[in-house]
Amino acid sequence: MKWQLIFLDEERLRPIWRFFVSIPATFLAVFLVLQVQGFIFGKQAFPLNELWVTLLALPALLAAYKLLTAVLDGRPLSTVGLAFRGRWLRELGSGLIIGTVMILLVAALERALGVAHFTLGGAPPHRLLLWAGGVFVGGFVAATNEELVFRGYPFQRLTEAVGPIVAVALFSGMFGAAHLGNPHHTWVSTLNTALAGVPLAIAYLRTRLLWLPIGIHFSWNVVQGFCLGLPVSGLQVPYTLLRADVGGSQILTGGNYGPEGGLLATVVIVLGACYLALSKRIYISDETRALVLVPAPRPDFPGTILGLDTPSERNPTDPSNLS
Secondary structure (H helix, E strand, O other): OHHHHHHEEOOEEOHHHHHHHHHHHHHHHHHHHHHHHHHHHOOOOOOHHHHHHHHHHHHHHHHHHHHHHHHHHOOOHHHHOOOOOOOHHHHHHHHHHHHHHHHHHHHHHHHHOOOEEEEEOOOOHHHHHHHHHHHHHHHHHHHHHHHHHHHOHHHHHHHHHHOHHHHHHHHHHHHHHOOOOOOOOOHHHHHHHHHHHHHHHHHHHHHOOOHHHHHHHHHHHHHHHHHOOOOEOOEOOOOOOEEEEEOOOHHHHOHHHOHHHOHHHHHHHHHHHHHHHHOOOOOOOHHHHHHHOOOOOOOOOOOOOOOOOOHHHOOOOOHHHOO
């Protein structure tokens, strides 16, 4: 049937339809997490409410993508980009370094222009250690969650269906829109957050694993918020290694939103994207290529996943097959 050609390719749903299926699956996973968090823990103030949602979201997203990869792709969950193989550890380490260098460059520009000054935070050691543990664990899980949502299964299927340019543009815009509810957001912060999705997407596309973008995402947030004492997308960590006093033009520094709301960060994000796109140190390992880019085996049962035969499998002499 002709309609089968619209929906099916090699006896599986075409990537564009798998993308459309994955969007409500992702939203459902997040919705269920919010319901469970509210039911078990009730209404709690920041940061406990954010911490519980963050920790619960990771297994929910993994379960949703496990179902999608198994049923729709016939592949293991590791193909989403969290495989512990190939150069994954080196890519994670590289991401940590790149994200740290990027945010330190923003801070250095602010310091050089005289719009930011950094002094010791002076927090009690026990408070500092407690918050360090929470920030590092919660920050890593939060970065993983966001990369799974914005560079994970839905993004990957859309890239497969329509190409990387459209997919990067759409998901970067969604990444920016997702932060519209953050305190002190501005049009610059929204554009910058969307722009930040570009280097993160490039990091995935050039490695086909999520470890590099997770490392960049995590280190940018943790160094910015806990180490430098700057706001992270409008949120302030109470106890930090350094204390940041930021003045001058808000359009340069981002003001109370943090560096993502300023034009200095725009420059650094663009430089980071160029490096990630051009560096010869970043590439797909042979192990990752074999896992992600080699076509999945066709289903080992008759018909298709919808229980129908494709035109190529029907008898070409059958009159009902002629059209």
